[in-house]
Amino acid sequence: xxxxxxxxxxxxxxxxxxxxxxxxxxxxxxxxxxxxxxxxxxxxxxxxxxxxxxxxxxxxxxxxxxxxxxxxxxxxxxxxxxxxxxxxxxxxxxxxxxxxxxxxxxxxxxxxxxxxxxxxxxxxxxxxxxxxxxxxxxxxxxxxxxxxxxxxxxxxxxxxxxxxxxxxxxxxxxxxxxxxxxxxxxxxxxxxxxxxxxxxxxxxxxxxxxxxxxxxxxxxxxxxxxxxxxxxxxxxxxxxxxxxxxxxxxxxxxxxxxxxxxxxxxxxxxxxxxxxxxxxxxxxxxxxxxxxxxxxxxxxxxxxxxxxxxxxxxxxxxx
Amino acid sequence: xxxxxxxxxxxxxxxxxxxxxxxxxxxxxxxxxxxxxxxxxxxxxxxxxxxxxxxxxxxxxxxxxxxxxxxxxxxxxxxxxxxxxxxxxxxxxxxxxxxxxxxxxxxxxxxxxxxxxxxxxxxxxxxxxxxxxxxxxxxxxxxxxxxxxxxxxxxxxxxxxxxxxxxxxxxxxxxxxxxxxxxxxxxxxxxxxxxxxxxxxxxxxxxxxxxxxxxxxxxxxxxxxxxxxxxxxxxxxxxxxxxxxxxxxxxxxxxx
Numbered sequence: 001x002x003x004x005x006x007x008x009x010x011x012x013x014x015x016x017x018x019x020x021x022x023x024x025x026x027x028x029x030x031x032x033x034x035x036x037x038x039x040x041x042x043x044x045x046x047x048x049x050x051x052x053x054x055x056x057x058x059x060x061x062x063x064x065x066x067x068x069x070x071x072x073x074x075x076x077x078x079x080x081x082x083x084x085x086x087x088x089x090x091x092x093x094x095x096x097x098x099x100x101x102x103x104x105x106x107x108x109x110x111x112x113x114x115x116x117x118x119x120x121x122x123x124x125x126x127x128x129x130x131x132x133x134x135x136x137x138x139x140x141x142x143x144x145x146x147x148x149x150x151x152x153x154x155x156x157x158x159x160x161x162x163x164x165x166x167x168x169x170x171x172x173x174x175x176x177x178x179x180x181x182x183x184x185x186x187x188x189x190x191x192x193x194x195x196x197x198x199x200x201x202x203x204x205x206x207x208x209x210x211x212x213x214x215x216x217x218x219x220x221x222x223x224x225x226x227x228x229x230x231x232x233x234x235x236x237x238x239x240x241x242x243x244x245x246x247x248x249x250x251x252x253x254x255x256x257x258x259x260x261x262x263x264x265x266x267x268x269x270x271x272x273x274x275x276x277x278x279x280x281x282x283x284x285x286x287x288x289x290x291x292x293x294x295x296x297x298x299x300x301x302x303x304x305x306x307x308x309x310x311x312x313x314x315x316x317x318x319x
Numbered sequence: 320x321x322x323x324x325x326x327x328x329x330x331x332x333x334x335x336x337x338x339x340x341x342x343x344x345x346x347x348x349x350x351x352x353x354x355x356x357x358x359x360x361x362x363x364x365x366x367x368x369x370x371x372x373x374x375x376x377x378x379x380x381x382x383x384x385x386x387x388x389x390x391x392x393x394x395x396x397x398x399x400x401x402x403x404x405x406x407x408x409x410x411x412x413x414x415x416x417x418x419x420x421x422x423x424x425x426x427x428x429x430x431x432x433x434x435x436x437x438x439x440x441x442x443x444x445x446x447x448x449x450x451x452x453x454x455x456x457x458x459x460x461x462x463x464x465x466x467x468x469x470x471x472x473x474x475x476x477x478x479x480x481x482x483x484x485x486x487x488x489x490x491x492x493x494x495x496x497x498x499x500x501x502x503x504x505x506x507x508x509x510x511x512x513x514x515x516x517x518x519x520x521x522x523x524x525x526x527x528x529x530x531x532x533x534x535x536x537x538x539x540x541x542x543x544x545x546x547x548x549x550x551x552x553x554x555x556x557x558x559x560x561x562x563x564x565x566x567x568x569x570x571x572x573x574x575x
Contacts, residue, residue, distance in 0.1 A: 072405045073444025074473075077516045097404025103327040110404055135331040139401040141371070142363040144330065179359040183344045184324045217356075219348040247347060248355045255359060 038063045038090040038124030038236075040279035042303035045286060050293045051081050055088065059293070061300055063124065065092035065283050072113050082121065092125035092236065092283065093117060097139065100159045100173070101132035101146035115167045125236050125281065127172035127205045128163065130156065130193070147182035148192045156192075160200040172203040172235045177210035177242075177256035179217055189214070190228050197233045204230065206277070207238035208270045209262065209285075213254040222269055231277040239270055239303060240285035259288035262299060270303070271310045279311060333357070334364050335397050368396040371406040376413060376436050379429055381491035391420070407444055410437065428482035428503065435484045435509055436492070439520065442474035442513040450514040450567030456560075463574050465541035469534045469563075470571040474513035477523075477532050485509045485522050514567030521566045526551035527559040531568060 041062025044050075054061070064085055071078055085091065095114055098106065118126055131143035146152050163171055173196060175189065187195075197204060206229060215222035241260035247253040262270075262284065274280065284299045323344030333339050341357035369392035373380045380388040395416050401409040414437060417423060418430035450472055459467065478484065483505045490499035508528035510521045523531060526547050533543035547554045563569060 069405050070407070073407050075447035076444050076513065078444070079447075080516060099404070107404070113405070132327060134404060135327045137402050138331065139404045140331060140334060140364045141367045141401065141404075141406065142360055144334075144360060147325070179356040180341075180345045180347065180353060182325055183322045183346055183350070217348075245359075248353055249347075249351075251348070253356065253359070 038092055038281045040281055040307075042282045042284065042300045042307065043090075043092065044284050044296055044300050046082075046085065047286075047290050047296075048078070048081065049290065050296065051085065053293045055084060058088075059297060061089065061297070062304070063090040063092055063281060063283075065094050065125075065285075068093050068095040068114055068117055069097050071117060086121050091121055091123040092127070092281070093121065093123040095126075095128040096143070097133055097141075098128050098159075098163070099132045099134040099139075100128055100163070101130055101144075101152060101156055102134050102159075103132070103155070104135065106159050106162055107134065111163065111166050114163075118167050118169065125172060126167065126169060127174055127236065129174045129176060130196075131176050143176055145176060145178045145180060145182070148185040148187050148189055149182075150186065153187075153192060153195055156196055157199045160196065160202050164200065164202065170201065170203055170235075172205040173197075174205040174207050174238065175210050175214075177207070177213040177217075177254075179253065179255075181218060190225065194230050197230060202233075203235040204233045205236045205238060206231075206234045206273060206280075207240070208273055209238065209240045209242055209266050210256060212263070212266050212269055213242050213256050216252050216254050219251075223272060226269065226273050226276065229273075229276075231273075234277050234280055237270070237273065237277075237280050237282040238285055239266060239282060239299075240287075242266075257288060258285045260286075262302075267302075267306060271306055274307050274310045275314050279307060282307060334361055335400065337361055365393055365396055368401065368406075368409070369393060371401075372396070372410055372413060375410045375440055376433050378436055378488045378491035379413075379417070379433050381495070382426075382429065382432065382487070391417075391423075394420075407440070410440075413437070428480070428484065428487060431478065431480035431482055431484045432487050432491075434480075435478045435488050435511070435520070438476035438478055438511040439488075439518050442476065442511050442518045445473045445513060448473055448570050450512070451564065451569045451571055453564045456564070456572055459572065459574055465539065466575045467540050468537055468573045469540075469569040470573060471535050472512060472514075472567055472570040474511065474518070475535060475568045476511045477508065477528060477535060478511065479506075479508045479528055479532070481506045483507045485520055488520070510562070510566055510568060512567045519566060521562070523562055524558075526554040527562050530554070530556075530559045531563060534563065535568070 039062050043063035043065060044061055046064040046066045071082055098110060129143050130146060132146060133140050133142060133144060175193060193204060211222050211225055215225060239262045240258045241262055243255040243257040243259060245253045245255055282303045284303060286296055325342045325344040329342040333342050341354050345357055347353035347356055369389055372392045373388060395413060399412045414430045414433035417433055423429055483501050485507045486499055486501045490501055508523045508525060510523050510531060512519045529550050530543050530547040533546055544556050
């Protein structure tokens, strides 16, 4: 897929050299990668029904990511399986329930559980969401949207400081997929994320499917968003499938469902992002209507191939 | 027009009230109010929590059918939303909710089926712990045994029901492809344990269940044996002890 070169998305002149350097160096001074032992390859979200096949076939996958909350039981088979996986593969730990964007204080017990999992499994990457899910002790089990105003910015930064203090490491913050906007928002999502990074020193998890879903839902341009995204802070990329729907006025409304293959439009945005960010660990998320392992593996391999092709195209362009 | 500010309290309160309008200040791309967009969040909350319940109570789901279970889960989620982000622990109130749900009054076994599935889940996730080695018990001086107490294994739970809950759970969850015959008049007592990684569900005779229940509550071996024998003249201490040890119900014996 050479559309990236032909499409002329590469910045011209001296910027190409910067891309080349980021591409070829595994570590670069302006890009401290928090991923100590997760390689810049594609990985898969771990599903318990796949574990046996993955281990028996020694699947060639860059890394696996788990949802932290699924491993917060005290013992038993889930931990036994995760330990077996950890012995064989780099691991990424992805929290889905900390409610970093919440109005209240962070749940100390939950934060302690996250810290304990980090300590026990020493994952190469650790991430959470720019979203909230708990209010007044009730947990809603969804990634709810945060207004982009000064008040939430201060709160999110305080919460991330607390997370990084307690867990004792850098976290990556994931950009959300959203279906609505808030009248009270006073800055763009990008400005919000950039300020969070500047103030807390956290990294970013760039979910390219979320970029696409939000852009369609809010009638903005996903490539403009990616052009401005602070790629130097990106430690991981997510790709996943979305479900098409329409809103009250018949306008397209995409749902971040993680229930199918990655959409062609998202693959193309992924190449665009990789071209700017260089090689980044990339996860395929498929959490609902989970397919058989070979189908998921195919998506992972497709991401690996696209990352390699894009980088070698960038390399040739830069020469 | 002044800008409407939406608090998390307003947003979250509207999430569980499908008939209410979306809070003012939540907008689509034109700045218009957009009920369907807000409903995506409402739907995500209820559907994902219902799925969490279905994962914990698959036998109840199978007994009720998907459609009925969905409607029931929706009702439960609205009244008992989770209090923790760890959904492994969500649903402790579901058995009592089933019991008190008037339309299901004709299916009184459902609550106990749910209790057994809840105990199964707790056992599955509990801390790793080896069961009591029977040779430790054999080595204790006979005169000390009567006053001995047993420390329950963290996975152990005894579910006593007027209904055949073990057969119902087998039929609707673990052995769905086999023919499990269920006699709804047969009461069943089920001991749930996890000596290694696999959760075991063992049927225990009524008098043995009385005995185990007392031991699990911390009564001495002698107290438990006497009470069991009084309840059932056929009670066999050696048979009851053998049930306890082979299932891994205890992790330690405490001798005074």
